[in-house]
Amino acid sequence: xxxxxxxxxxxxxxxxxxxxxxxxxxxxxxxxxxxxxxxxxxxxxxxxxxxxxxxxxxxxxxxxxxxxxxxxxxxxxxxxxxxxxxxxxxxxxxxxxxxxxxxxxxxxxxxxxxxxxxxxxxxxxxxxxxxxxxxxxxxxxxxxxxxxxxxxxxxxxxxxxxxxxxxxxxxxxx
Numbered sequence: 419x420x421x422x423x424x425x426x427x428x429x430x431x432x433x434x435x436x437x438x439x440x441x442x443x444x445x446x447x448x449x450x451x452x453x454x455x456x457x458x459x460x461x462x463x464x465x466x467x468x469x470x471x472x473x474x475x476x477x478x479x480x481x482x483x484x485x486x487x488x489x490x491x492x493x494x495x496x497x498x499x500x501x502x503x504x505x506x507x508x509x510x511x512x513x514x515x516x517x518x519x520x521x522x523x524x525x526x527x528x529x530x531x532x533x534x535x536x537x538x539x540x541x542x543x544x545x546x547x548x549x550x551x552x553x554x555x556x557x558x559x560x561x562x563x564x565x566x567x568x569x570x571x572x573x574x575x576x577x578x579x580x581x582x583x584x585x586x587x588x589x590x591x592x
Contacts, residue, residue, distance in 0.1 A: 466504045471496070474585035477538050477576050480504070485542040485578045493520050493541040497534035498573065505534050520557070522564035529570045536571035540578060548579030555591050562592055 466480050481494060491513040497505040508528045511520045529537045539561060541554075550558075558575045565572045574587040586592055 466496075466507050469504045471498070471502050471504060471538070474574060474576055474583065474588060477540060477574065478578065478583045480507070481540050481576075481578060482583075485540070486580055488542050489544055490514060491542060491544055493525070493539070495525055495528055496538040496540060497529055497532050498536045498538065500535050502536075502573075505532055522557075522561045525561055526564060526568060526570060529565075530568060534570065536573045537565070538573050539575040541576075542578040546580035548577045548582050548584045550575075550577050550584055550586060550589070550591065555586065558586050558592060 469476075469480065471477050471480065477496065480496070485492060485494070492509060493511040493513070495508045495510050497508065499505055506528065510524055510528070513519065525539060526537075528534075539558065543549075554575070554577060558572070561575075562572045572592065574585055575592065577584045577586070
């Protein structure tokens, strides 16, 4: 069928993709995406990108609007640059009502890809009680060890409840 179409139009390359044109489209889209992200960072508008976080309350203020009333446990990773500006907020996992199990590799993947020097782990407790479970502490310690191997600092782990949070760093549990 393709051969018949080529022969009928007299153009041998009618169906062959123009790789150069496709490459230019991809490059232009990447350039536009970079501009949008840079604009969001520099303007302080359009979400969390570029916002500087200097304490656990800043992190809580960033994630609380979407996390405090979730019915399922959700795990997010906030990627930070060397000056604690938010590079990205990534939802890594959504679990069930009682627990979300995530491996350190899954939590570090986006930081490695983004070349982020540090991250903050955040997850919610749908029960509303932000008290960290023994499993939360265990996962955090494993993440800190794995991050150290890769040169990625785990700056904190926040557990978000209804109108409250607990910082594992402030508790000395990192």
